[in-house]
Amino acid sequence: MPQPLKIAIAGALGRMGRQMAQTVAADPRLEPVARFHRPGSMGEGLVERDEALALVDVVIDFTTPAASVELAKACAARGGPALVIGSTGFSASELAAIAEAAKTIAIVRSGSYSLGLNMLTGLVEQAARALGSEDCDIEILEAHHRFKVDAPSGTALMLGEAVARGCGVDLGDVARRARDGLIGPRPAGEIGFAVLRGGSIVGEHSVGFLAEGETLTLSHAAGDRSMFARGAIAAALWVAGRPPGEYDMRDVLGFTAS
Ligand SMILES: NC(=O)C1=CN([C@@H]2O[C@H](COP(=O)(O)OP(=O)(O)OC[C@H]3O[C@@H](n4cnc5c(N)ncnc54)[C@H](OP(=O)(O)O)[C@@H]3O)[C@@H](O)[C@H]2O)C=CC1
Numbered sequence: 566m567p568q569p570l571k572i573a574i575a576g577a578l579g580r581m582g583r584q585m586a587q588t589v590a591a592d593p594r595l596e597p598v599a600r601f602h603r604p605g606s607m608g609e610g611l612v613e614r615d616e617a618l619a620l621v622d623v624v625i626d627f628t629t630p631a632a633s634v635e636l637a638k639a640c641a642a643r644g645g646p647a648l649v650i651g652s653t654g655f656s657a658s659e660l661a662a663i664a665e666a667a668k669t670i671a672i673v674r675s676g677s678y679s680l681g682l683n684m685l686t687g688l689v690e691q692a693a694r695a696l697g698s699e700d701c702d703i704e705i706l707e708a709h710h711r712f713k714v715d716a717p718s719g720t721a722l723m724l725g726e727a728v729a730r731g732c733g734v735d736l737g738d739v740a741r742r743a744r745d746g747l748i749g750p751r752p753a754g755e756i757g758f759a760v761l762r763g764g765s766i767v768g769e770h771s772v773g774f775l776a777e778g779e780t781l782t783l784s785h786a787a788g789d790r791s792m793f794a795r796g797a798i799a800a801a802l803w804v805a806g807r808p809p810g811e812y813d814m815r816d817v818l819g820f821t822a823s
């Protein structure tokens with residue numbers, strides 16, 4: 566029986582931090598060693614971040630872009646532990662800082678740790694490759710709870726990247742992230758995003774391929790947050806001991822890049 570993997574949980578008092586603690590505690594492959602929150606946030610079994618980093622093999626982090634970047638820098642500065650990042654809403658410069666840290670430590674980062682959602686990205690890429698975005702209008706819809714602060718969701722952007730890979734285009738060149746006012750007819754080739762916020766929706770995503778006379782819709786709905794936690798655990802078990810680099814769930818799940 567291998568030694569359990571030593572895990573720390575960042576953002577321990579957040580929605581995903583609490584879900585992670587519950588799911589990690591129930592998994593015999595893991596030893597939940599430390600939980601930390603904002604600097605100076607003690608009580609409820611919390612420790613300071615740098616104390617936690619000294620004790621564990623992998624940190625699982627669902628916090629904010631700024632907190633994840635600081636954490637990645639801190640892990641890289643001490644040569645480990647490895648990191649599983651679930652936070653979303655990063656700017657280009659924040660992503661560059663994470664890529665820099667990944668030159669020193671192994672980091673898995675994904676906008677969704679759901680297995681089903683990651684399978685959906687493969688299907689979406691395949692459909693986009695077959696249908697293209699010239700004769701078919703491709704639109705991504707997402708819905709989340711009222712507390713979500715970033716838009717479009719990390720998952721919607723992942724789906725957008727899958728569409729772009731399938732169509733052989735750069736998402737940055739064709740993404741239409743908002744529409745308002747007298748916007749004129751829809752240009753061919755756009756990849757559109759639409760966002761709904763409200764209530765307690767855990768996460769719903771769909772990709773519509775809208776062609777002349779027919780619509781294909783591929784969709785996913787999250788029932789609760791436990792599958793994100795299970796996916797993050799799969800990523801933690803996979804990334805421990807890996808060489809430095811930035812990985813995603815396609816690496817973890819062994820989905821071949823096409
Ligand atoms: N990739 C995936 O599969 C999933 C990703 N997410 C993403 O994960 C992130 C967190 O989501 P959720 O749990 O719902 O959000 P919450 O706001 O509930 O949790 C985030 C927590 O991080 C805390 N935090 C802020 N700064 C720091 C810091 N410097 N150090 C430690 N903790 C800090 C916040 O504290 P405070 O409350 O004091 O502000 C908050 O409690 C979001 O970006 C979300 O989009 C969510 C679900 C799945």
Ligand SMILES: O=C(O)C1=N[C@H](C(=O)O)C[C@H](O)C1
Pocket residue numbers: 653676677709713714717718719720721767768769
């Ligand atoms: O903030 C959330 O709740 C979620 N965030 C992730 C995202 O931005 O896609 C994943 C999931 O949809 C829940």
